[in-house]
Amino acid sequence: MSGQRASTAAASLFLFLCRHCCCCLPRRSRCCCSCCCLSRGEMEQARRSRQIDASIAHERRATRRLVKVLLLGAGESGKSTFLKQMRIIHGGDFQAPALREFRSAVRANALGGVRALVEARERLCLPWSxxxxxxxxxxxxxELDAVLEPRICRQGDAAVSGREPGSGEICGAACDSADGDDAEGMALATTQDAFSRLVPAMQQLWRDRGIQDTWDRRREFQAESLKFFLDNLERISEPLYTPSRQDILLARRATKGIVEHEFVIRGVPFRMVDVGGQRSERHKWFQCFEGVTSILFLASCSEFDQALAEDGVTNRLRESMAVFDTIVNNRFFAGVSVVLFLNKTDLLLEKIATVSIAESFPEFRGDPRCPGDVQEFLVRSFRAKRRDSTKPLFHHFTTAIDTENIKVVFNAVRDTIIQNNIQQLLLN
Ligand SMILES: Nc1nc2c(ncn2[C@@H]2O[C@H](COP(=O)(O)OP(=O)(O)OP(=O)(O)O)[C@@H](O)[C@H]2O)c(=O)[nH]1
Ligand SMILES: [Mg+2]
Incomplete structure (x- = not known):
């Protein structure tokens, strides 16, 4: 780097001199001074130095303009799904390596899901038909145990049925979680041969009334996209199976670490940063707090009656509100715009027809079957977490698996985000 700087300085000096001499004049009007006598090598070096100068300046401008959007929220709130939508809308199609990974994720979801259903049926004492x-x-x-290493097999469950232990606070002690989606394990479980051998049993089990009754009580374990994959077992087990967009959006793989994607949206470079939302992942969030323009906070609003995957006890929506509290009141984000996405609206609307939010949230007033009442309560509850109520907080009800919905919602927040970036640039 220092060598680069030295050559840049040398190039600047050369250009300064050059501007005041005749090197750059047309051949006929040249005079004779020392810098005209630069060798070919020196001229080439100077040209390269000018290029370096230009690229440093370009990079500096681009970094200043770059819009950094942080996706935050508890586990399974839909952050990665939102990022997939950004890739679909702004980044073009998924390429072969990504498709291979999604194929593996879909099959692993199906395998882990059937396992979770079989075990849940046993726990619930529901009879086989x-x-x-x-x-x-x-x-x-x-057979599943034989295909997978026992370590991976148990961890696969955690990703679906959620029994991962973890620490309590967003800034609490780091907890080494089991990696539910260990790439090696996934590859083993979902190879064509291994998966095809297990498909007939999965089909038989999925048809059984005992498993269907267990599915109807799915609130007691996590398996949202499972029905879709099990209804499509034949297709996803084909040797040439390539995941569809819907498969990709429904595939669940808990994020471990930090994932970044860059897009150019309306000529403005965006960097979107996705993090793992499970408790054991949150200590990593601090690594990406620097230079944030906006935070998109996702909360799964349909989970008002569900327990956390990590401990099986804490109410998921209350956990989500607690994480939101930590973020929205963090001094580090004083100048950062926060947009709240109340996600999984499709599941919320489906759920309130049969489950009353008042059972889990006794403070709820209104008609638990009325979408307006429930949505207003949710917005009010999140808003109440802010200590500084003068700071604007935009919110949207979203369905992250619906591309059209995300297109509309993102268009609505995009300009606010860009505006925020401009304000930050002016202030710095
Ligand atoms: N029905 C429905 N499913 C959704 C929606 N958003 C996400 N999902 C599904 O919910 C599951 C979890 O979504 P992810 O995007 O992996 O959640 P996440 O916030 O990235 O989770 P972590 O990586 O653990 O923090 C996936 O199977 C998604 O397909 C939604 O709006 N509606
Ligand atoms: Mg994720």
């Missing part, structure tokens, strides 16, 4: 299902289930679990 077909006598042979008991033996099929036992064989399925045995």
């Amino acid at each position: 077909e006598s042979r299902s008991q033996a099929v289930a036992a064989r399925f679990l045995h």
Whole structure:
């Protein structure tokens, strides 16, 4: 770097001299002075130095203009799904390596989901409708264990049914979580041969009334996209199976670490940063707090009656509100705009028809079946977390698996984000 600077300084000096001599004049009007006598090598070096100068200046301008958007929220709130939508809307199609990973994720979701259903049926003591299902289930679990290393097999469950231990606070002690989506394990579980061997058992089990009854009580374990994948087992087990956009958006893989994607939106470079939202991942968030323009905070608003994957006890929506509290009141983000995405609106509207939010949130006043009342309560509850109520807080009800919805919502917040970036540039 210092060598680069030295050559840049040398180039500047050369250019300064050059501007005052005749090197740059047309051939006929040249005079004779020492810098005209630069060798070919020196001239080439100077040209390269000018290029370096220009690229440093360009990079500096670009970094200043870059809009950094941080996606925050508890686990399974939809951050990665939102980022997938950004890739679909602004980044073009997914390429072969990404598609291979999604194929593996879809199949792993199906395998882990059937395992979770079989175990949940047992816990709930629901009867099989077909006598042979008991033996099929036992064989399925045995074969799955044989295909996967036992370590990976148990962790796969955690990703679906959520039994990962973790620390309590967003800035609490780091907790080494089991990596539920260990790439090696996924590859083993979802190879064509291994997966195809397990598909008939999965189909038989999915047809059984006992498993369907378990599915109807899915609130007691996590398996949102599972129905779709199990209804499509034949397709996803085909040797040439390539995940569709819907498969990609529904595939669940808990984010470990920090994932960044860059897009140019209306000529403005955006960097979107996605982090893992599970408790054990939150200590990593601080690594990406520098230079943030805006935070998109995602909360899964349909989870008002569900327990946290990490401890099986804490109410998911209350956890989400607590994380929001920590972020929105953090002094570090005083000049950063925060937009609240109340996500999984599709599931919220479906759920309130049969489940009352008042059972989990006794402070709720209104008609628990009325979408307006429930949505207003949710917005009010999140807003109440802010200590500085003069700071604007925009909110949107979103369905992250719906591309059109995300297109509309993102268009609405995009200009605010860009505006915020300009204000930050003016202030700095
Ligand atoms: N029905 C429905 N499903 C959604 C929606 N948003 C996300 N999902 C599904 O919810 C699951 C979790 O979504 P992710 O995007 O992985 O959640 P996340 O916030 O990235 O989770 P972590 O990486 O653990 O922090 C995936 O299977 C998604 O397909 C939504 O609006 N509606
Ligand atoms: Mg994620």
